Amino acid sequence: MKCGIIGLPNIGKSTLFNLISNSKALSKNFPFCTIEPNYGIxxxxxxxxxxxxxxxNSNKIVPSKIKIVDIAGLIKGSHKGEGLGNKFLSHIRETNVIIHMIRCFNDIxxxxVEGGINPIRDKEIIDIELxxxxxxxxxxxxxxxxxxxxxxxxxxxxxxxxFLKEGKNIRIFPFKNNEKKYIEDLQLLTIKPVLYVCNIDDKNDFNLKNIKEMVKKEKSTLVVLSLKIKSYDQKKNYISGIDKIIKESYKLLNLQSFFTIGKEEIRAWSIPNHYTAYQASSVIHTDLKKGFICAEIIHYKDFIxxxxxxxxxxxGKTFLVGKNYLIKDGDIIHFRFNQ
Incomplete structure (x- = not known):
């Protein structure tokens, strides 16, 4: 499961990628600094x-993780191959969630690439290409x-x-029942869930109100943050913004976490929503699934x-469940199995 960061060139994508994934992808002031995608965790x-x-009082904690991909900047005509566009669009196709970054800072x-700052136009350029x-x-x-x-x-x-010809993204198409399954194999780009990120400065908001309205119509989420930190308060907002981007991406991937606990470590495990106890056991080790007997459950809130x-x-807050129990986010689980 991957989240891909997209947008026009020179908007801070590689900087955001480095901050989220603690990586060292090249980040320079020229278009197409990124050619091949950068991958991080x-x-x-x-x-x-x-x-x-x-x-x-465990010795260590191990959080859940997701994959992040830094994809090269798209430009007008990318769908025709402009700026290596076809290659970059194929990289987006491989992702499950899009983090669409928009430049809202003014720095000469x-x-x-478009000669001036206009967030609404920039968002529409990317939308149109996809x-x-x-x-x-x-x-x-x-x-x-x-x-x-x-x-x-x-x-x-x-x-x-x-619907697409009207300039609308497929993610807001009124699908009925299980209609999506008929087009899943096409891996369409505008059907992917999206998180919008506005990279701002401390002087201009460049019509954030209009962007918020556009995002609201799509029933998507918007995170506003500045990648330039000049004060303690800005640092707090920045950390909060980065955390929100990661958490919202995790949510859009339709993932949840269950925990295993012990003196050696406390670990969070990522699983898709609606996973059963039987399916979840294999995330830890295939032997657990092969020899599955039952699972002992305590919910995190009850443990606390x-x-x-x-x-x-x-x-009376612990209970034994069988293979078909649907895991809830925050369940603490001890699997019993035949070795």
């Missing part, structure tokens, strides 16, 4: 781990399925095609409330 901020450590020392690529993808599929004009997938594709496994058990 980021830890998911989770205060629950530290609260559990306070009670258990940092070049802008939409054009999706139109091209759907058109090719429709050419192959023209004989099956009455099939569910063909009818749906025609509707989505018309009662202060220990023993007290939670006396209060």
């Amino acid at each position: 980021t830890k998911i901020p989770d205060k629950r781990l530290y609260e559990l450590k306070t009670l258990i 020392r940092v070049l802008h 939409q054009f690529k999706d139109l091209e993808t759907i058109e090719k599929r429709l050419e192959k399925t023209y004989k099956n004009k009455k099939s569910i997938s063909t009818i749906l594709l025609q509707k989505v095609f018309s 409330k009662y202060g220990s496994k023993e007290k939670a058990k006396k209060a």
